[in-house]
Amino acid sequence: MNIAVLVKLVPDTAAMIRLNGDKSGIETRDLNWVLNPYDEYAAEEALALVEKHGGEVTAVACGGDDQVEALRKVVAMGANNAVLVKREGEYDQLASAKAIANAIKDRGFDLIFTGYRTTDDDSTAIGPMVASLLELPCVTEVNKLEVGDGTLTAERNIEGGSEVLEASMPCVITAQKGLNEPRYPKLKGIMMAKKKQIETVDAEAGDIRTATTTMDYPPERPAGKIVGEGVEAVPELVRLLREEAKVIE
Amino acid sequence: MPYHALDYYRLDEQLTEEERMIRDAVRSWVSDRVIPKIDEAFRDHFFPQEWIPEMAELGLFGPTLPEEYGGAGIGDIAYGLAMQELERGDSGIRSFASVQSALVMYPIYTWGSEEQKRNLLPKLARAELIGAFGLTEPDAGSDPGSMLTTATKVDGGYRLNGAKMWITNSTIADILVVWAKLDGVVNGFLVEKGADGLTCPETTGKWSLRASVTGEIVMQDVFVPEEMRMPDANGLKCPLMCLNQARYGITWGVLGAAQACFDSSLQYALSRPQWGKPIAGFQAVQEKLVHMATEITKGQLLCYRLGQMKQNGTSSFRQVSMAKGNNCRVALEIARIARDIHGANGITDEYPIMRHMMNLESVYTYEGTDTMHTLIVGSDLTGLEAYKG
Ligand SMILES: Cc1cc2nc3c(=O)[nH]c(=O)nc-3n(C[C@H](O)[C@H](O)[C@H](O)COP(=O)(O)OP(=O)(O)OC[C@H]3O[C@@H](n4cnc5c(N)ncnc54)[C@H](O)[C@@H]3O)c2cc1C
Ligand SMILES: Cc1cc2nc3c(=O)[nH]c(=O)nc-3n(C[C@H](O)[C@H](O)[C@H](O)COP(=O)(O)OP(=O)(O)OC[C@H]3O[C@@H](n4cnc5c(N)ncnc54)[C@H](O)[C@@H]3O)c2cc1C
Numbered sequence: 001m002n003i004a005v006l007v008k009l010v011p012d013t014a015a016m017i018r019l020n021g022d023k024s025g026i027e028t029r030d031l032n033w034v035l036n037p038y039d040e041y042a043a044e045e046a047l048a049l050v051e052k053h054g055g056e057v058t059a060v061a062c063g064g065d066d067q068v069e070a071l072r073k074v075v076a077m078g079a080n081n082a083v084l085v086k087r088e089g090e091y092d093q094l095a096s097a098k099a100i101a102n103a104i105k106d107r108g109f110d111l112i113f114t115g116y117r118t119t120d121d122d123s124t125a126i127g128p129m130v131a132s133l134l135e136l137p138c139v140t141e142v143n144k145l146e147v148g149d150g151t152l153t154a155e156r157n158i159e160g161g162s163e164v165l166e167a168s169m170p171c172v173i174t175a176q177k178g179l180n181e182p183r184y185p186k187l188k189g190i191m192m193a194k195k196k197q198i199e200t201v202d203a204e205a206g207d208i209r210t211a212t213t214t215m216d217y218p219p220e221r222p223a224g225k226i227v228g229e230g231v232e233a234v235p236e237l238v239r240l241l242r243e244e245a246k247v248i249e
Numbered sequence: 250m251p252y253h254a255l256d257y258y259r260l261d262e263q264l265t266e267e268e269r270m271i272r273d274a275v276r277s278w279v280s281d282r283v284i285p286k287i288d289e290a291f292r293d294h295f296f297p298q299e300w301i302p303e304m305a306e307l308g309l310f311g312p313t314l315p316e317e318y319g320g321a322g323i324g325d326i327a328y329g330l331a332m333q334e335l336e337r338g339d340s341g342i343r344s345f346a347s348v349q350s351a352l353v354m355y356p357i358y359t360w361g362s363e364e365q366k367r368n369l370l371p372k373l374a375r376a377e378l379i380g381a382f383g384l385t386e387p388d389a390g391s392d393p394g395s396m397l398t399t400a401t402k403v404d405g406g407y408r409l410n411g412a413k414m415w416i417t418n419s420t421i422a423d424i425l426v427v428w429a430k431l432d433g434v435v436n437g438f439l440v441e442k443g444a445d446g447l448t449c450p451e452t453t454g455k456w457s458l459r460a461s462v463t464g465e466i467v468m469q470d471v472f473v474p475e476e477m478r479m480p481d482a483n484g485l486k487c488p489l490m491c492l493n494q495a496r497y498g499i500t501w502g503v504l505g506a507a508q509a510c511f512d513s514s515l516q517y518a519l520s521r522p523q524w525g526k527p528i529a530g531f532q533a534v535q536e537k538l539v540h541m542a543t544e545i546t547k548g549q550l551l552c553y554r555l556g557q558m559k560q561n562g563t564s565s566f567r568q569v570s571m572a573k574g575n576n577c578r579v580a581l582e583i584a585r586i587a588r589d590i591h592g593a594n595g596i597t598d599e600y601p602i603m604r605h606m607m608n609l610e611s612v613y614t615y616e617g618t619d620t621m622h623t624l625i626v627g628s629d630l631t632g633l634e635a636y637k638g
């Protein structure tokens with residue numbers, strides 16, 4: 001089985017994000033960077049499949065040299081190959097997806113995994129866009145996967161329940177939390193990853209058609225409200241929680 | 250509560266990619282596996298056995314050794330960072346890794362026969378064998394040269410007699426590195442569990458390092474075959490060199506404990522209102538937080554520079570003494586300030602503070618007491634050996 005995993009380096013999810021001066025982006029100076037947590041599920045699934053069925057895993061990232069670190073993390077987990085689709089400056093989702101699709105289209109992958117979202121931009125677009133550009137089926141937010149001979153069965157959560165889909169391969173799968181327990185990279189793996197040759201290809205992306213103009217912090221939470229005191233206040237509290245806050249049913 | 254590590258002087262920029270990756274891998278494992286279980290282990294006084302194969306799988310035992318002996322060939326700075334992350338979880342778990350790596354695998358690697366190395370090191374790396382290091386005795390602590398344990402040459406090997414005390418992991422160890430005097434010279438022996446005349450009773454009643462087992466090694470005419478003496482381990486300098494390795498790991502480790510206390514203090518102070526505002530807004534509390542952050546930062550720089558010198562092979566044991574002494578001292582002080590900032594909450598196990606503080610009391614004393622490290626640096630500066638009788 002020949003599997004690609006599309007990965008990205010993102011700010012540590014525990015980090016306090018600050019915006020830059022003109023609010024056009026985030027202040028990157030003091031950040032610790034990690035592999036996008038959803039890409040870890042993607043990588044784990046790919047590695048486990050190859051351990052079971054044989055084959056190779058190729059980690060693919062699109063971006064500047066900083067993204068090499070994301071690739072090395074997946075190699076440290078056990079991936080066989082790593083490809084950096086190198087681009088300069090900011091891309092939008094479509095440009096990134098095109099660059100990735102162009103870089104992988106002739107490599108004969110049976111499966112392409114990626115996280116269903118990244119914890120930074122949160123666009124959830126890359127997986128489906130790459131699938132469309134390559135004219136491949138795509139199952140998003142997968143939390144359970146069985147791979148058979150040329151087909152796969154994927155389970156995903158939908159509003160109020162779950163859904164099981166069958167798809168032909170090659171296929172793009174975007175990973176949701178719960179798909180597996182990602183392994184920790186071993187110290188030996190990390191030392192080996194350091195020596196790994198990273199293949200670099202230039203991005204072929206076309207025009208960039210969207211651009212971020214501003215970012216902002218979430219609105220301050222309004223002050224709490226005291227509904228009343230003692231047991232008598234409970235019915236009113238329940239009513240407000242159900243009708244206004246809509247947090248109970 | 251997610252953990253925020255302090256990096257005020259952006260040491261991260263100095264670290265290599267693999268150093269950061271190793272640090273992050275150990276940090277995640279500690280967050281996922283150690284933090285949820287550690288309070289129970291500490292309270293009920295046990296070391297969770299399931300951590301042992303997981304640590305071996307990560308590669309935390311003997312990681313600086315070459316791969317052919319089961320290591321990962323990582324550098325000293327990466328090793329230090331791994332120790333820092335383990336001790337952010339608990340000093341007990343860092344102690345486990347220190348003993349296995351610095352006090353058991355290191356001497357076998359350095360003074361063992363090729364056969365001992367090929368035989369034992371990969372098994373120790375995979376934790377199929379657990380090791381312990383027996384130097385301290387009831388009457389020989391800071392002055393290990395005064396040890397009473399002896400080895401006598403007999404047919405095909407040696408007979409060992411004596412008692413070791415305060416030995417981490419002695420009760421669960423498969424192989425004990427025991428230091429004993431052979432014709433008046435300290436030698437290193439590898440004593441196997443189950444040997445006739447060997448008992449390892451557990452030390453109970455500890456208020457510190459409760460998630461780490463400590464015991465004695467009592468030897469009555471224990472036979473050790475010739476091939477289990479480390480051929481090149483002759484002289485007191487050998488156990489002292491082991492301690493030097495372990496102390497280096499401790500200098501990083503205790504900063505992990507200090508960071509855990511600082512992180513908890515900062516978050517607590519920001520969320521605890523008194524007089525209508527977070528206590529972090531009062532000058533006296535800020536002064537405490539800044540003091541903690543400053544000492545952590547100074548400690549980090551000490552560790553990093555020491556790590557560089559160790560990697561170049563130019564560090565001396567005296568420099569290790571300065572760093573071990575300083576970092577244990579400030580870590581303990583930081584734990585106490587953290588306790589203060591947490592008010593009454595600081596005494597409970599809802600916060601990691603008292604656990605770290607109690608642990609650090611051991612770390613302050615083992616691997617050379619605070620005073621001994623001061624006197625080692627003192628003798629270097631003045632040329633006068635104040636610790637000698
Ligand atoms: C939890 C724990 C685990 C341990 N694990 C191990 C282990 O795995 N293997 C092992 O071999 N040992 C181990 N030890 C033992 C440890 O290394 C010793 O406790 C340490 O070396 C100090 O020795 P001591 O306790 O006999 O104290 P002592 O040497 O009796 O010291 C008592 C006090 O006197 C001071 N003092 C001593 N000599 C002088 C001097 N010349 N001048 C001024 N002050 C002096 C000391 O600084 C200290 O304050 C462990 C200890 C603990 C607490
Ligand atoms: C074992 C135990 C038994 C107790 N028994 C009793 C009891 O029987 N009855 C009872 O009423 N109480 C009791 N207490 C509560 C005790 O009196 C309080 O813990 C103490 O007053 C501190 O309050 P706090 O814990 O809320 O800490 P906080 O007031 O929240 O203080 C936290 C930290 O902030 C600092 N701080 C707070 N305000 C300022 C400021 N303005 N400027 C600078 N620094 C500031 C404090 O010095 C401290 O370091 C007990 C506590 C303990 C631990």
